[in-house]
Amino acid sequence: MFARSSNLIRLTLVGTPQGEFRLAAEMAREAGAQVVMTDSLQAALEALRRHAGDLVMVDVTLDAPDFLRRLRAERIGVPVLACGIHAPAERAVAAIRAGALDYIPLPPDRELIAAAILNLGHRVSSPVGEDPVLKHAMSYAQAVAPSDAPVLIAGEAGTGKEVMARMIHEVSGRCERFVVVECAGVAAEVIESELFGHDAGAFVTAVAPRVGRLEEAGEGTVFLREIGALPAVTQARLVGILQDGIIRGRPGGGTAPLRARIIASSSRDLSAQVAAGTFRADLLARLGLLRIELPPLRARGDDIAMLAVHFAECLAGANGLEPRPLSAEALERLKCHDWPGNVRELEDVIHRAILLARGPVIESDALVLSDGLQIRPAEGAGETGSAELEIGSLVGRSVADVERELILQTLKRCGGNRTTASTILGISVRTMRNKLKSFIEAGITIAPAA
């Protein structure tokens, strides 16, 4: 199961600091949040300028849309939930349209508040899985966790790089925060101000100076997600900081020591990027001193079923449903899928399945991919029985007939590739061609060579 992190979630609650709001604050504290209460949006904004928060809850009787616009304009990236006591629906809708994640009605529901805090924490103590390559990566991560050296975690999207980074942070014993900085899909000036901070007036909407995440993280960990997307100028600044441990060009001038530990992730091939001139070799050398490679889910064998069962339990709980087992056929289909989106894709499939499934068991028809299509049985599944049954079904047929079917089926499974099919069948490509020619002459249609 996912375990709670020791890091408190910082919640800013904006509303009348009495009654239902006070109760919501108490519940959030019980759920593991550190709560700051304020009754004005201006005060909340000032607090967030000084110290980035993890979550804001805003009473919709205040001007939540304007607050959300100001947060965006000042590039303060914090999730916002709207809340209110019997608030008119249009105010909640306006807040959500302006960017609030959701609306939480008050009086507060203990479970709902706890779920919001827990969901935000998005915390896993250690990755689930028994695959030997993953296990090796985990023991390597645990061994290097106490050091201050940067770590690079590589692997396809959704393989659990952030989960691993959080585990390193927790094992490291660093008492301050785990801060995530998204490097992909972010404009160059935004990532610069996010990492290194900015002075008041640095851009039109920068009304106040703000320290960057590298400094704000204190002695915590900064997780740079998709480091390969960093612009060249930011790479140069970062490598300088990693080399001498000093943050330069911070707001207000002067320098500050880098106290945070840097962990970077990449689903891109950074060595190829270095060869292509889009990633600095010296930055890769600094980051790659301690390197962890996560295997794709399709290569993790029994982990697929283990993770599926794990997600089915956790997500049933999070959705207020009774946990239900997955049928043997459902587990078999999951094992045979190739999971291009890795663990994230599996988690999403199971999430949909627990909501879609009817009856006491999650059956295979509830396993639906993001495009709406069901996960299909593996090719050939159900066509074969025991060896005895298969041989039995051949009795009564001619050798030529069985040979033809064997060749055509093998060719089909190989996507029409004659060379692969002939290798599997143990015949020469020439024999394969002659056989196919004779089949065509007998009126059988065969797809052209792949």
Ligand SMILES: Nc1ncnc2c1ncn2[C@@H]1O[C@H](COP(=O)(O)OP(=O)(O)OP(=O)(O)O)[C@@H](O)[C@H]1O
């Ligand atoms: N071994 C694991 N055990 C439990 N949950 C996992 C594991 N690996 C991944 N997950 C879950 O899968 C999802 C994706 O994981 P994560 O964000 O760590 O992947 P990532 O490799 O960092 O993805 P990306 O490359 O897209 O940033 C998360 O919801 C995470 O909790």
